[in-house]
Amino acid sequence: MEILVASAVGLMTAVGIYLILRMRSFPVIVGLALLSYACNAFIFASGRIVTGLPPILSKTAAGYTDPLPQALVLTAIVISFGMTAVIVMMALGAFLESGDDRIDLAEDDK
Structure with missing residues (x-):
């Protein structure tokens, strides 16, 4: 099971980095x-x-599960949803302004 999760995380990271390096705004998002x-x-x-294990230590429980990663992931999900909405609105504004979603890194010599 660990190898499945590790390969899924690695694959999502590799695809995410590949998409960030694209020159269009939607794949970056x-x-x-x-x-x-x-x-x-x-x-x-x-x-x-x-x-099946409680998140709090007690004398009757055989062990416990750490609640901190669950809280961190829940907070990260909420923050990433909000930031994705902000980035989508910025990309939509740039698309409506220029008529294209291509990211242009060249400076205009005007």
């Missing part, structure tokens, strides 16, 4: 979202989530 998902999956998997 999708790439940022994929990197966010990869980070969330990595943090969630590193928390050693165990089903």
Whole structure:
């Protein structure tokens, strides 16, 4: 199971970086979202989530599951959703202004 999660995180990271390096705004947005998902999956998997165990230490429980990674991932999901909405609105404004979603890095010599 660990190899499956590790390969999924690696694949999402590789595809996210590839999409960020594209010269169009929509693939950049999708790439940022994929990197966010990869980070969330990595943090969630590193928390050693165990089903059936309480998140608080007690004398009767055999062990516990750490609630911190779950809280971090939940917070990261909310923040990434908000930032994705902001980036989409910026890209939409740039598209409506220029008529193209291509990212131009060349300076105009006017």
